[in-house]
Amino acid sequence: METLIQLLATDILDKPAWVWLTFFGVVVTLLAFDLGVLHKDDHAIGVRESLMLSAGYISVALTFGAWVWWYLGAQSGMAYYTGFMIEKSLSMDNVFVIALIFTFFGIPRQYQHRVLFWGILGVIVLRALMIGLGATLVSEFSWVLYLFGAFLVFTGIKMWLMVDHVPDIANNPLLKFLKKHMRVTEQLHGNAFWVRQLDPATGKLVRTATPLLLALVMIEFVDLVFAVDSVPAIFAITTDPFIVYTSNIFAILGLRALYFALAAMIHRFKYLKYALALVLVFIGTKIFLVGFIGKFPPAMSLAVTFGLIAGGVLLSMWKTRGQPAPMETA
Numbered sequence: 001m002e003t004l005i006q007l008l009a010t011d012i013l014d015k016p017a018w019v020w021l022t023f024f025g026v027v028v029t030l031l032a033f034d035l036g037v038l039h040k041d042d043h044a045i046g047v048r049e050s051l052m053l054s055a056g057y058i059s060v061a062l063t064f065g066a067w068v069w070w071y072l073g074a075q076s077g078m079a080y081y082t083g084f085m086i087e088k089s090l091s092m093d094n095v096f097v098i099a100l101i102f103t104f105f106g107i108p109r110q111y112q113h114r115v116l117f118w119g120i121l122g123v124i125v126l127r128a129l130m131i132g133l134g135a136t137l138v139s140e141f142s143w144v145l146y147l148f149g150a151f152l153v154f155t156g157i158k159m160w161l162m163v164d165h166v167p168d169i170a171n172n173p174l175l176k177f178l179k180k181h182m183r184v185t186e187q188l189h190g191n192a193f194w195v196r197q198l199d200p201a202t203g204k205l206v207r208t209a210t211p212l213l214l215a216l217v218m219i220e221f222v223d224l225v226f227a228v229d230s231v232p233a234i235f236a237i238t239t240d241p242f243i244v245y246t247s248n249i250f251a252i253l254g255l256r257a258l259y260f261a262l263a264a265m266i267h268r269f270k271y272l273k274y275a276l277a278l279v280l281v282f283i284g285t286k287i288f289l290v291g292f293i294g295k296f297p298p299a300m301s302l303a304v305t306f307g308l309i310a311g312g313v314l315l316s317m318w319k320t321r322g323q324p325a326p327m328e329t330a
Helices: 002-009 017-038 047-072 074-105 109-140 144-161 173-181 211-235 241-262 272-293 298-319
Strands: 194-198 205-209
Touching: 017 047, 017 109, 017 241, 047 074, 047 241, 074 109, 074 211, 074 241, 074 272, 074 298, 109 144, 109 211, 109 241, 144 211, 144 272, 173 211, 211 241, 211 272, 272 298
Parallel strands: none
Antiparallel strands: 194 205
């Protein structure tokens, strides 16, 4: 028992092991309840179910943030909520691209939750690797934060200028590589990612990927691309890897749950991209101003971030009122 207590008290990235285990315990419980109870059977998720599921995830995330505030202090609490808000907002673009991927592969709504659910597991691992690498670089080389700041300003300007850009899924290099080097069925096979089919050349049964697997890989790739923006943005708020990672994961969990509601109205958030561009420029610029005016109060960063995002949402909803959806997901 004494050995177990010592292990739980051991620091991992500046936090006791039991703190990390508590977080992962919450995440595993949520995912097990999601897949094992709520979605044992494949079915098309409606807007109402999507909103209720997302509300549950968001409630847990906000409660966890309140615990962070209590256990680690107000500064860590505000950093958590700011990171959560930034990640959730930046992931709105992710929803749009996911909808394009599902439409391109013709994935029916009843199988989309399965792809998103298993995609979460990849996100948990990939974000851990990226944030671990980022935390190591920042701790060893403090000037890396200035690189993050410059990158965020550049990304914000690029986002502003390319607000109407639509990704070309068919000509994506990764998709071309996968189709060239993998056996892929022409049609879906229910909710299966892999099936066994006869190889015309050898007459033997071989393992063959389905379009459902390609959709999953593409969504994981898209998340990795978006993480290149969002992870530096949160590191610019706080260099605490626990705050960065937990705020990231909780934001993604809630957004994937909200996907089915957002996919039907993503066109209503066009002007949010301009607000997000301003958020990235603000966060990136803030890093360079520290040497002149001192560190920004966490409350100010949270207020500015919330104000810009809220303004973008409200302007979008007002400007696009009455507009029909330009596309429908499969």
